[in-house]
Amino acid sequence: MSIKTTTHLNFRGDARAALEFYQSVFGGQVTIATYGDFGMPKDVPGAENIVFGQVETADGFSVMAYDIPG
Template identity: 70%
Template sequence: MTIQTTTHLNFRGDARAALEFYQSVFGGHTVINTYADFGMPAELPGADKVVFGLVAAENGFRVMGYDIPGQSEGSIAGGGSTRRENNTTITDQALFVSIGCDSLDELQGYWDALSIGAIVVEPLAASAWSAGFGMLTDRFGVTWSVSVTAANTAE
């Protein structure tokens, strides 16, 4: 038996833009269904917002997104901020999205794409536990923790 977990992010009106951005970063395909697709009259406010969204790539990347009904443009629900202070990560966010890659070269490509319009919390660099680790909060308010997988740090 196998199990798969997929991060499901709740947005305040930006789910479509975020999912399209993540697909441009990680590849794969995007599925976006709106409230109108599921029966909400198209003339009602919010009918064009995302009720079900998914990005799935052959490299294993998966993320889902949703627009909270009645919420306006803004950062991810439950957002907040994350910063470094005195060599410590300080956050009031409920979660981070973590990705791991086999090589620093592969990770660097994702980092470069995710960092467009982002706030870098910790630059991508070697750390005590990884050949490459970094943290940023993207333009949608999602904080990403990225690293080269532990199995390959000794190479």
């Protein structure tokens, strides 16, 4: 039996930059959704922050990143 783990990282506004960095290192597909994508008004500060972000490679490596309020 194999186990797959995924690292989850929390940021305060830097999740997009972190995901772009990890993609430059490991390759793979980046998926990003912002708070604005999930209904926060686009003109509210923080609407462009990441509510869900992931880099996933073809060989199964993945890392997830989020911008948390606070």
